[in-house]
Amino acid sequence: MGIISRLFGIGKAAQGIGGAVESVAEVFTVNKTKEELAVRAQAMASLGQYGAEFNAANTGSFNNFINGINRLPRPIMALGTVGLFAFAMADPVGFSTRMQGLAYVPDPLWWLLGAVVSFYFGARELHYARGATTPLIIPSVAANEQTTPTKISAAFPENAALSEWAATNKQAG
Numbered sequence: 001m002g003i004i005s006r007l008f009g010i011g012k013a014a015q016g017i018g019g020a021v022e023s024v025a026e027v028f029t030v031n032k033t034k035e036e037l038a039v040r041a042q043a044m045a046s047l048g049q050y051g052a053e054f055n056a057a058n059t060g061s062f063n064n065f066i067n068g069i070n071r072l073p074r075p076i077m078a079l080g081t082v083g084l085f086a087f088a089m090a091d092p093v094g095f096s097t098r099m100q101g102l103a104y105v106p107d108p109l110w111w112l113l114g115a116v117v118s119f120y121f122g123a124r125e126l127h128y129a130r131g132a133t134t135p136l137i138i139p140s141v142a143a144n145e146q147t148t149p150t151k152i153s154a155a156f157p158e159n160a161a162l163s164e165w166a167a168t169n170k171q172a173g
Contacts, residue, residue: 073120
């Protein structure tokens with residue numbers, strides 16, 4: 001095949017056509033190799049993030065105590081829910097008595113409990129959403145996100161009417 005392609009000069013043309021067909025096909029189906037590389041990069045980034053948590057310097061016993069307290073609410077809620085099921089099976093009469101007692105808790109107190117739990121988990125989620133660059137983003141996507149605002153602002157021409165309005169408001173104010 002190599003000799004024939006050299007004689008007729010169709011080797012590079014065939015490669016070009018093959019590349020074009022491949023790029024068109026990738027519009028309709030996922031390139032498995034690229035997908036697997038992206039999944040691997042995401043997994044490695046998340047492992048790096050988890051590993052970074054344990055590389056922190058020892059900051060003292062008080063800080064370790066507070067970090068331990070901060071990690072308690074989710075396990076306590078999960079184990080407490082499982083504990084309720086175990087308690088219901090172990091002592092159905094006592095469980096139903098306590099559940100009837102919960103029925104007497106006024107609605108504003110339930111709303112307060114819901115707000116406290118929502119704000120705790122919401123603040124935690126907001127902290128992670130705001131605070132960190134997520135290492136789960138593939139590096140090429142992260143690089144693209146850093147250049148996107150300049151591309152967007154450069155894509156829009158200046159609005160003459162808006163500029164005139166802003167100048168008028170500056171003079172009036």
